[in-house]
Amino acid sequence: MSQTAAPTSSVDSLEVKDNRTGKVFTLPITEGTIRANDLLQLKGPGDETGLRAYDPAFLNTASCRSAITYIDGDNGILRYRGYPIEQLAEKSTFLEVAWLLRHGELPTQTEYNEWVHHITYHTYVHENVKRFLEGFRYDAHPMSMLCSSVAALSAFYPQAHDIHDPEQRNISTIRLIAKLPTLAAFAYRHAKGLPIIYPDNDLTYVENFLSMVARMSEPKYEANPVFTRALEILFILHADHEQNCSTNAVRAVGSSHVDPFSAVAAGIAALFGPLHGGANEAVLHMIKEIEHPKNIPAFIEQVKTGKGETKLMGFGHRVYKSYDPRAKIVKKLADEVFAQVGMDKDLEIALELERIALSDDYFIKRKLYPNVDFYTGLIYRSMAFPTDFFTVLFAVARTAGWLAQWEEMLLDKEQKIARPRQIYTGYAERKYEPKITDRFPGVHNKDPLRK
C-alpha cells in the first residue's frame, strides 16, 4: 500500500492527513478494518519506522480472521459456524458441537459415529500420568493440576510436535478432547482422597465424566439425567467464544508452532484467572461474603463507590453490552436443576443481586449485564461439584474451541508468530555504575535447626 495506491472503492477507504508532514494518505477499509501495517507509511520528520497503533488489551484490534464463532455483543447474539447458540443448546450434543467448531459443518451420522468412537477410544491416559497427578499435595488447585498434566501430555506424545502433519493434528485433537475429562476427574478424586475411576467407554462423553467423578462402589454408574443434560448444555455453551483471553493465549502460544498440548495448557492457565474463567468461582465467594439478601444493598453500594476495587462478579463483559445469551440459557437451566434439588439461600441472593443490578443506574449506564458465569457456579454446586472445580469444567468444554481456533490459526497463511510491539517508556542509554560490592553473597544460613 503506497500513498497513491487506490482502494477498491473510494467509499471503502479512510483519508488521513498527517499534520506532521501535511501528506494525505488513503487507506483501504476492508471488513470494517484498516490494516495496521498501512499506517507504517505515515512517517514524521526523522521517523524511520512509521506510525503504529497503540492498543493495550486489544480493545479495538482484530488479531485474526475467523470463521468459527460470531458474537454481536450489542444484541446478545452468539453463533457457532452460523448456528444460534440457543438451537445448539437445545438440540445438539457437545461432541457434535466440537466437530462443528473444527470442521465448519454439522457431522453426518457416519462422521459423528466415527468421531464419538475415536474420542471414546482415547479417553485413557498413560499410567505415569496418574502417578504424576498423585505427586500433587492434597490441597492443590485442580486447575493447576489440569494445566500441568495437559502440558505433561506433550512429553507423552512427541509426534504431536509435528503440527504441519494433518494426521498428527487430528489425533492430538482427538486425544485432547478425549483425555481432558479423565484428567479433570483424576484431579477431583485426588483432592477428595478417593480412588481413581477409569473411563467407562459404554457411557456417553458427559455420563463417563460424571462416572469418573462420582462413582463409588457401584459396578455401573447411572447419572441423574437432569444433571447429564445440564452438563451437556453447559459444555456446549462454553465450547467457544471467539478471541477471548484464553483463546488468544492458545493462538499466541501456538503461533510459535509448539505442540497443541503445550498451547492448550497455556489456554488453561489463562482461563484460571478470576477475570476470565475463574469468575464463576468468584461469584460463589461473593455470595458467601454477602451471606444474606438483607446485605445486598450495602454490597451494591460498595461496588458502586469502590472505584473498581469491589466488582459484582459474574457481571460485565468486554464484548456483550447486553444480556449474555449464554446467561439466559443458564438461568433457565438453573430453574430446571433447582426444581430437582430445591432452591437454596444462595440462589435467592443471586436472583436478588441480579434484580437490583439490572434496575440500578450504575450498571445500566455501563451496560453491565449478567454474564455466563453468574449462574453456572450455582448449578455446578447443586450438582455437588466443589467451588474450585468450576473452572475445570469450563476448561474441559473450551478445549474444543481452543483446538478449532488453534488449527484455524495454523492454516491461516496470513498468520505469523504473535509478536506485538511496545512503546518503550524506560531510560535512555545510561552508564553501568554498580550499587553492590559483593556480587556472590551466597545463602546466609539462618535456620536455627542447622548449625
Ligand code: ACO
Ligand atoms: N462490577 C462493577 N463494575 C464493573 C464491573 C463489575 N462486574 N465490570 C465493569 N465494571 C465497571 C468498571 O469499573 C468501569 O467503570 P468506570 O467506567 O466507572 O471506570 C466500567 O464498568 C467498564 O469496565 P471495564 O473494566 O473497562 O470493562 P472491561 O471490558 O475491561 O472488563 C470484565 C470486562 C473483565 C469482564 C469486567 O466486566 C469484570 O471484571 N467483570 C467481573 C468479572 C467477571 O464476571 N468475569 C467473567 C467474564 S465472562 C468470561 O470470561 C467467561
